[in-house]
Amino acid sequence: MTPKLKFYWLIGGIVTLLLIATLICWVLRRIVKGEASRAVVDNLDMRVRAWWSMVAVFAFAFLLGKTATIVLFAFVSFFALREFITLTPTRPGDHRALSLAFFALIPVQYWLIYYQWYTLYSIFIPVYGFLLLPSFSALAHDTEHFLERSAKIQWGVMIAIYCISHVPALLLLEIPGFEGQDALLLFYLVLVVQMSDVLQYVFGKLFGRTKIAPVVSPSKTVEGFIGGAASATAVGAGMWWITPFTPLQSAGMAFVIVLMGFLGGLVLSAMKRSLGAKDWGTMIRGHGGMMDRMDSVSFAAPVFFHLTRYFFTP
Amino acid sequence: MKPPSYLLVGLTRLLVGATARWVGSQPDTRQRIYFANHTSHIDTVALWTALPPQLRRRTRAAAAADYWGTSAFKRYIALRGLNAVLIDRKRSDPGADPLAPLYLALERGDSLIIFPEGTRSTQPLPGPFKSGLYHLAQRFPSAELIPVYLENLHRSMPKGEFMPVPIACTVRFGAALQAEAGESKDAFLARARDAIVRLAA
Numbered sequence: 324m325t326p327k328l329k330f331y332w333l334i335g336g337i338v339t340l341l342l343i344a345t346l347i348c349w350v351l352r353r354i355v356k357g358e359a360s361r362a363v364v365d366n367l368d369m370r371v372r373a374w375w376s377m378v379a380v381f382a383f384a385f386l387l388g389k390t391a392t393i394v395l396f397a398f399v400s401f402f403a404l405r406e407f408i409t410l411t412p413t414r415p416g417d418h419r420a421l422s423l424a425f426f427a428l429i430p431v432q433y434w435l436i437y438y439q440w441y442t443l444y445s446i447f448i449p450v451y452g453f454l455l456l457p458s459f460s461a462l463a464h465d466t467e468h469f470l471e472r473s474a475k476i477q478w479g480v481m482i483a484i485y486c487i488s489h490v491p492a493l494l495l496l497e498i499p500g501f502e503g504q505d506a507l508l509l510f511y512l513v514l515v516v517q518m519s520d521v522l523q524y525v526f527g528k529l530f531g532r533t534k535i536a537p538v539v540s541p542s543k544t545v546e547g548f549i550g551g552a553a554s555a556t557a558v559g560a561g562m563w564w565i566t567p568f569t570p571l572q573s574a575g576m577a578f579v580i581v582l583m584g585f586l587g588g589l590v591l592s593a594m595k596r597s598l599g600a601k602d603w604g605t606m607i608r609g610h611g612g613m614m615d616r617m618d619s620v621s622f623a624a625p626v627f628f629h630l631t632r633y634f635f636t637p
Numbered sequence: 638m639k640p641p642s643y644l645l646v647g648l649t650r651l652l653v654g655a656t657a658r659w660v661g662s663q664p665d666t667r668q669r670i671y672f673a674n675h676t677s678h679i680d681t682v683a684l685w686t687a688l689p690p691q692l693r694r695r696t697r698a699a700a701a702a703d704y705w706g707t708s709a710f711k712r713y714i715a716l717r718g719l720n721a722v723l724i725d726r727k728r729s730d731p732g733a734d735p736l737a738p739l740y741l742a743l744e745r746g747d748s749l750i751i752f753p754e755g756t757r758s759t760q761p762l763p764g765p766f767k768s769g770l771y772h773l774a775q776r777f778p779s780a781e782l783i784p785v786y787l788e789n790l791h792r793s794m795p796k797g798e799f800m801p802v803p804i805a806c807t808v809r810f811g812a813a814l815q816a817e818a819g820e821s822k823d824a825f826l827a828r829a830r831d832a833i834v835r836l837a838a
């Protein structure tokens with residue numbers, strides 16, 4: 324199968340899934356009674372609608388090509404960082420550091436992917452960003468909570484720019500026998516993470532009894548995690564044909580993605596709560612903000628990138 | 638709306654979001670005076686962006702001539718982008734009423750955006766109000782007075798900085814201020830300020 328054909332099969336599958344989800348919403352709306360259940364269906368409906376637009380944007384960028392995909396993720400980073408910084412108490416002394424993060428680190432990081440300069444790409448934020456951000460803040464002569472402020476900005480930059488940029492960075496990989504198909508890996512990663520989120524939500528709603536971390540994330544349950552993780556791993560294994568992996572390798576990769584995604588959801592939820600918020604933002608109706616949708620991706624992407632690069636490129 | 642306005646609105650949405658929250662009132666085409674706390678140079682654009690497009694056309698911001706009129710670029714943004722009314726804060730002509738251009742705009746039936754503190758503050762909550770709002774309210778009793786709280790903009794573009802950083806800002810519109818018979822100027826201004834402070838909570 325050509326990469327284009329694989330892509331059309333993939334999109335066909337996703338559209339079918341969304342059609343089924345839309346149909347389920349439609350049926351539920353007619354049979355569900357009671358205030359609480361109705362609210363759940365309303366939320367589900369909003370989520371499914373948001374899914375349609377997210378899939379549309381993603382597929383459109385993919386069809387337009389590499390540049391569009393990189394630009395799309397640069398904007399994802401931009402909005403994710405905007406949400407992170409909005410919830411973080413910054414002071415006027417952080418203004419220069421924040422300008423650096425938004426207007427220099429984001430464009431440079433994504434330009435490095437476009438330019439395929441991997442060696443600089445991989446250390447640009449951990450080295451140059453890490454050292455320059457607090458330097459900019461220090462020049463503003465404000466020592467009040469300096470360490471906390473610097474740490475929070477660095478955290479936001481690492482998650483929203485560095486980690487998320489590993490999704491389009493998959494386009495950098497040169498896997499023998501898989502030339503020109505890296506974009507499919509990107510689809511594979513995002514699909515496994517999002518299916519894992521959705522399936523954990525569904526299994527949790529159906530069978531969830533034992534809460535994993537009630538304080539951090541009240542919706543995460545042991546039953547939801549096991550059911551979601553197992554089925555998302557199976558979904559990943561079943562998609563081996565769009566990857567350079569064998570079915571078994573694909574299952575392993577999917578399992579790692581699911582696990583990291585779970586941890587990402589947990590950690591960012593804890594972070595969000597320590598900043599005193601329930602959602603990161605209001606950008607995506609039914610889902611909350613950009614970060615609420617990207618939390619699992621941000622943890623899964625760098626690890627998936629690294630493992631693929633380590634084991635599958637010469 | 639003119640092309641420069643679209644550009645301005647798009648850029649504002651990208652940088653600070655400027656999401657509207659109609660807490661105590663609803664969008665309406667009747668004549669209104671929106672008054673808000675003032676912490677940054679993008680306050681005017683943010684409030685204007687938060688209004689629905691059909692209201693923007695008839696809503697004009699009062700902008701200080703000594704800032705917005707100083708360079709061709711700022712003048713362009715203020716007059717072409719925002720359809721602003723420039724006012725002479727510095728009173729270069731001692732005989733003229735600095736509020737006169739605002740009276741003119743209200744007489745034409747336009748709505749207004751004003752910042753009653755008269756200058757930007759470094760604090761999120763507004764300082765004491767100048768008397769301009771009182772005079773406008775006395776002269777145009779039929780215009781609704783809508784308090785507006787701009788959240789987070791002091792963080793996006795603190796006093797002294799040249800460009801805003803992206804931080805999401807919400808624009809909260811409160812309930813119209815009701816006139817009270819026989820109320821003194823100071824009591825009225827304190828009550829107006831209170832309306833904004835309550836929106837901040």
